[in-house]
Amino acid sequence: MHIVDRRLNPGGKSLANRQRFLRRVKDVAQRAVRESAREKDIKDLGKDGRVSVPVDGVREPRFARQPGTGLHDHILPGNKTYVEGDRIERPPSGGGGKGSGEGGEGSENSEDAFRFVLTRDEFLELFLEDLELPDLAKRRLSVVETEGLRRAGYTVSGSPANLALTRTLRNSMSRRIALKRPKPDEIAALEARIAETPSSDPDLPDLLLALSGLRERAKRIPYVDPLDLRYRRFETYPRPVAQAVMFCLMDVSGSMTEHMKDLAKRFYILLHIFLTRRYRHVEIVFIRHTDKATEVDEETFFGSRETGGTLVSSALVEMKRVIAERYDPNDWNIYAAQASDGDNVSSDGPTSTELLRAHILPACQHFAYLEVGDENGPRAGFVEHRTTLWRTYEALAKTGAPIAMRKVNHRRDIYPVFRELFGRKDARAEAEA
Amino acid sequence: MVGSIIRPTPQRISGGPSPLFTGNDWDFDTIKRIHDACEAIAGPELGLSWYPNQIEIITAEQMLDAYASIGMPLFYKHWSFGKHFAQHEAGYRRGMMGLAYEIVINSDPCISYIMEENTATMQTLVIAHAAFGHNHFFKNNYLFKQWTDAEGILDYLDFAKGFITRCEERYGHAAVEAVLDAAHALMSQGVHRYPRKKRPDLASEQRRERERAEHGEQIYNDLWRTLPQKVAAGRPDAAIERRKALLELPQENILYFLEKAAPRLRPWQREILRIVRLVAQYFYPQRQTKVMNEGCATYCHYRIMNSLSEKGLIGEAAYLEFLQSHTNVVRQPNYNERGYNGHNPYAIGFAMMQDIARIVEQPTAEDRQWFPEIAGTGDAMATLRDIWANYRDESFIAQFLSPKLMRDMRLFHVVDDPDEPELRVEAIHDERGYRKMRRSFARQYDVAWLDPDIEVVDVDLEGDRRLIVHHRALNRITLQKDDAKRVLQHLADLWGYDAVLKEVDPATGTVLAEHHASARSIFF
Numbered sequence: 036m037h038i039v040d041r042r043l044n045p046g047g048k049s050l051a052n053r054q055r056f057l058r059r060v061k062d063v064a065q066r067a068v069r070e071s072a073r074e075k076d077i078k079d080l081g082k083d084g085r086v087s088v089p090v091d092g093v094r095e096p097r098f099a100r101q102p103g104t105g106l107h108d109h110i111l112p113g114n115k116t117y118v119e120g121d122r123i124e125r126p127p128s129g130g131g132g133k134g135s136g137e138g139g140e141g142s143e144n145s146e147d148a149f150r151f152v153l154t155r156d157e158f159l160e161l162f163l164e165d166l167e168l169p170d171l172a173k174r175r176l177s178v179v180e181t182e183g184l185r186r187a188g189y190t191v192s193g194s195p196a197n198l199a200l201t202r203t204l205r206n207s208m209s210r211r212i213a214l215k216r217p218k219p220d221e222i223a224a225l226e227a228r229i230a231e232t233p234s235s236d237p238d239l240p241d242l243l244l245a246l247s248g249l250r251e252r253a254k255r256i257p258y259v260d261p262l263d264l265r266y267r268r269f270e271t272y273p274r275p276v277a278q279a280v281m282f283c284l285m286d287v288s289g290s291m292t293e294h295m296k297d298l299a300k301r302f303y304i305l306l307h308i309f310l311t312r313r314y315r316h317v318e319i320v321f322i323r324h325t326d327k328a329t330e331v332d333e334e335t336f337f338g339s340r341e342t343g344g345t346l347v348s349s350a351l352v353e354m355k356r357v358i359a360e361r362y363d364p365n366d367w368n369i370y371a372a373q374a375s376d377g378d379n380v381s382s383d384g385p386t387s388t389e390l391l392r393a394h395i396l397p398a399c400q401h402f403a404y405l406e407v408g409d410e411n412g413p414r415a416g417f418v419e420h421r422t423t424l425w426r427t428y429e430a431l432a433k434t435g436a437p438i439a440m441r442k443v444n445h446r447r448d449i450y451p452v453f454r455e456l457f458g459r460k461d462a463r464a465e466a467e468a
Numbered sequence: 469m470v471g472s473i474i475r476p477t478p479q480r481i482s483g484g485p486s487p488l489f490t491g492n493d494w495d496f497d498t499i500k501r502i503h504d505a506c507e508a509i510a511g512p513e514l515g516l517s518w519y520p521n522q523i524e525i526i527t528a529e530q531m532l533d534a535y536a537s538i539g540m541p542l543f544y545k546h547w548s549f550g551k552h553f554a555q556h557e558a559g560y561r562r563g564m565m566g567l568a569y570e571i572v573i574n575s576d577p578c579i580s581y582i583m584e585e586n587t588a589t590m591q592t593l594v595i596a597h598a599a600f601g602h603n604h605f606f607k608n609n610y611l612f613k614q615w616t617d618a619e620g621i622l623d624y625l626d627f628a629k630g631f632i633t634r635c636e637e638r639y640g641h642a643a644v645e646a647v648l649d650a651a652h653a654l655m656s657q658g659v660h661r662y663p664r665k666k667r668p669d670l671a672s673e674q675r676r677e678r679e680r681a682e683h684g685e686q687i688y689n690d691l692w693r694t695l696p697q698k699v700a701a702g703r704p705d706a707a708i709e710r711r712k713a714l715l716e717l718p719q720e721n722i723l724y725f726l727e728k729a730a731p732r733l734r735p736w737q738r739e740i741l742r743i744v745r746l747v748a749q750y751f752y753p754q755r756q757t758k759v760m761n762e763g764c765a766t767y768c769h770y771r772i773m774n775s776l777s778e779k780g781l782i783g784e785a786a787y788l789e790f791l792q793s794h795t796n797v798v799r800q801p802n803y804n805e806r807g808y809n810g811h812n813p814y815a816i817g818f819a820m821m822q823d824i825a826r827i828v829e830q831p832t833a834e835d836r837q838w839f840p841e842i843a844g845t846g847d848a849m850a851t852l853r854d855i856w857a858n859y860r861d862e863s864f865i866a867q868f869l870s871p872k873l874m875r876d877m878r879l880f881h882v883v884d885d886p887d888e889p890e891l892r893v894e895a896i897h898d899e900r901g902y903r904k905m906r907r908s909f910a911r912q913y914d915v916a917w918l919d920p921d922i923e924v925v926d927v928d929l930e931g932d933r934r935l936i937v938h939h940r941a942l943n944r945i946t947l948q949k950d951d952a953k954r955v956l957q958h959l960a961d962l963w964g965y966d967a968v969l970k971e972v973d974p975a976t977g978t979v980l981a982e983h984h985a986s987a988r989s990i991f992f
Contacts, residue, residue, distance in 0.1 A: 036500070036503050036504075036507075036520065036521045036522070036523065037521070037522045037523070037577070038496050038499050038500065038503075038522075038523045038524075038525070039522060039523070039524040039525070040496070040524075040525050041524045041525060041526045041527075041530060041581075042525055042526060042527050042530070042584055044530070046527075046529050046530065046533075047533075048530070048533040048537075049532075049533045049536045049537065049549060049550060049553045051545045052536060052537075052545050052546065052547065052549040052550035052553060053550040053553060053554070054550070055545060055546060055547035055550055055641070055645070056547040056548075056549075056550025056551050056553075056554065057550070058547070058641070059547040059645075093547070093548075093551050094951075094954070095548050095551075095649075095652060095653065096653050096950070096951040096952075096954035096955045096958075097653060097655075097656060097951060097955065098656065098657065098919075098920050098922055098939070098947055098951065098952060098955050099920070099947065099948050099951055100920055100945045100946070100947060100948070101945065101946050101947060101948045101949070103886070104886065104944065104945050104946045105886065105941065105942075105943040105944035105945030105946065106883065106884065106885045106886070106943040106944065106945070107883075107884040107943070107945070108881065108882075108883060108884075108894075108908050108911070108912070109881070109882040109883075109884065110811075110879055110880070110881050110882075110905065110908055110909045110912060111803035111879070111880055111881075111882060112800055112802055112803060112811065112877045112878060112879055113801075113802025113803050113804065113805070113877075113878050114803075114878040114879065114880035114896055114897065115878065117880055117893045117896060118893070118896055118898075119893055119894070119895055119896050119898070119900060119901060120892070120893060121892075121893040122890040122891065122892060122893075123882065123890060123891040123892075123893065124890055124891075125884075125889075125890065125891060150558065151551075151554035151555070151557075151558055152554075152557075152558065152561075
């Protein structure tokens with residue numbers, strides 16, 4: 036008899052089968068993933084992909100008998116009431132375990148969809164493949180770091196505020212013990228004894244001598260010596276900023292169509308996935324604006340529609356306020372993506388420029404402006420129309436401000452644009468060289 | 469209802485040997501001790517014989533893996549296994565499905581997978597159940613002896629896996645997958661139900677020819693030559709006969725037929741059909757012996773656990789734990805109870821084994837009348853061993869389901885005839901019903917009766933090479949249309965030309981339904 040412990044064998048023995056299965060249902064799964072991208076909250080996307088596949092694609096047909104045709108025999112346990120020759124009404128189709136009568140069709144339909152769960156990686160693969168995405172994980176931003184302070188042992192010099200009391204007193208005590216500094220108790224005891232001793236006692240001079248000796252020694256050996264002092268030492272170290280906040284700014288005025296919003300949403304989803312892969316902690320702030328801006332939750336952000344004019348600077352002001360309130364640029368990596376169809380009140384241009392230059396851009400890691408257009412795109416043969424906002428930002432970009440801007444008309448452009456915007460710096464440089 | 473099969477707790481001899489384990493924890497030493505203790509009972513007390521045991525400890529995930537590859541430790545890759553894995557996993561994660569405590573493989577050595585989550589008691593139970601009960605059955609039952617090769621199966625699966633992987637590398641995933649899909653669809657039509665006649669080899673053929681000639685010379689009489697001959701009318705018949713003989717028609721093993729006779733398949737495609745066919749053949753005995761196999765294993769574990777308990781090798785707590793899971797396993801809900809899902813093979817199997825032991829040891833007058841061969845012979849284990857070796861579910865139930873058990877289970881027989889407005893109670897557990905009911909009940913375990921009876925009847929070789937397949941629609945039960953169409957499509961694809969499936973009522977010869985499919989050129 037052998038006992039074999041298989042528990043440590045590499046798992047995932049049926050991984051190859053799963054891959055084959057996924058390949059088989061790729062089309063349907065992809066469609067489902069695409070659907071879920073439309074329905075799900077950005078944050079939940081890719082967390083777990085529960086996917087339903089119509090059973091058609093994965094049916095394993097067999098020759099099987101159709102219940103409900105022909106004559107069937109049933110042997111059943113648990114008879115309490117029937118005797119031979121009794122008649123029983125047919126149970127409603129599909130009900131109970133016996134004589135399924137005309138239930139044939141019903142039992143076929145009971146299995147009309149096959150549900151299974153995609154892992155996050157599988158989900159992302161399908162999702163990103165939809166956007167013709169090569170491996171996203173290899174793209175990185177330049178590593179962002181700040182200086183941090185941390186404790187690093189003790190030092191003999193330092194500011195009094197950093198005095199390490201415990202350590203100092205420990206040193207002091209060991210020194211006092213080593214040098215046999217008389218304890219206050221000892222001196223007090225000796226003093227008491229002298230006080231009790233009559234002046235005629237012949238021992239008195241010796242005692243007095245001993246007392247003065249002790250006092251002398253206590254004075255010579257200080258309670259705390261400069262030698263004992265220890266200070267807490269700090270050193271600086273580069274600290275990667277591990278949290279990021281993503282600002283989604285979107286124009287929701289009447290001129291934004293559903294198509295444009297869908298484009299924007301896809302872009303935001305990509306950005307979110309990208310950031311969550313890069314940073315441990317990512318927060319999202321949604322700011323929507325017409326001629327006035329408000330911070331809203333995701334549902335409102337994508338769902339509701341507003342009417343009104345368009346004033347971009349209002350969103351920037353709101354963003355500035357939120358940064359000042361909650362996201363200190365020293366602690367947070369701030370990413371901002373703005374989506375708009377490009378409309379803006381022309382008088383707003385200088386205000387926006389100034390806001391961006393003075394407040395927003397310095398605080399941001401990256402500011403991306405995405406101009407979403409009609410599905411049909413700019414018609415060929417026409418001089419490309421530049422929108423108000425585009426002109427504003429273009430002027431700003433020309434002065435060297437770190438602002439990236441792209442136009443997107445079709446869903447398939449989203450990923451290339453995203454990649455351009457977020458490609459690794461040196462990779463881009465290499466590509467250009 | 470089946471409560472009566474639980475024996476009262478046996479009296480324990482105090483001061484016996486110390487228990488094999490205490491508490492729930494176990495380690496490899498414990499497993500070894502458990503196995504040895506079970507062995508000491510299975511051999512001398514029960515007289516079992518078994519393949520050497522190999523006990524493998526696996527995790528829940530590995531158990532799911534094993535489920536996905538129909539229990540085999542290695543198997544070729546196919547998407548359908550991935551689908552089953554996803555299904556099982558989803559069920560398991562949602563807590564809707566418990567995993568088996570063990571899986572046992574009919575191989576030599578006999579591999580039993582046991583779950584690491586099991587308590588020490590459960591490990592004892594599954595070792596007694598699988599490593600001795602099932603193992604004995606695999607080694608001794610005639611169907612397994614006849615159809616499976618316990619020594620060779622793992623090597624064969626290794627070959628199959630490697631072969632299919634090489635095919636995938638060489639011809640692409642899609643091509644291999646298409647063949648496997650088609651082959652899987654026909655898998656249940658891929659078994660030989662009877663041993664084939666051995667083909668004569670050249671030497672014996674020559675010898676036969678010579679003997680025949682000699683015989684002819686011996687009885688030669690010139691007078692016969694003068695008799696008027698019948699006009700040679702049967703020419704076309706002879707051609708059909710010859711064709712059918714050449715193609716070995718009619719043939720119910722469709723995969724075998726395709727492997728040998730499909731005109732356009734390439735060698736590697738034939739080999740894949742063969743692999744699927746042989747795997748189906750390997751599992752064919754298991755399908756025919758569900759009740760007996762489980763009954764045998766359950767009876768063995770019950771005997772072994774009781775014996776362990778009598779010897780004081782397992783404590784009272786462990787014994788109670790065993791009883792609890794044992795009663796769960798052999799529970800048979802009534803037809804109108806919640807959770808009724810057909811007959812529980814463990815329940816019937818175990819109840820019948822117990823019943824046979826009772827008949828052998830303490831028969832009633834009724835038993836003596838019904839089972840004169842075994843009633844009162846006294847050695848229950850010998851009788852059971854003989855039954856385990858020489859029967860399958862259908863013959864087992866047909867012979868050994870006793871009136872008492874039918875009464876205990878309160879079996880009744882309902883006929884569902886579409887021509888009648890209501891269901892009819894054909895028989896119940898009474899004097900008039902026993903035999904009738906037993907016959908129908910046994911038939912429900914006859915695989916040949918359960919599987920649709922489909923065979924390749926003819927090929928239109930002189931015309932468009934159309935393959936003609938018949939389904940003998942027993943009791944006028946036709947096939948599910950959708951699936952039949954799909955499977956027929958696969959069949960036509962493999963055959964390479966059109967295929968037609970006729971559903972024939974064997975009683976009257978009328979055609980109930982007809983399906984057609986034309987080959988798509990996906991394999992060629």
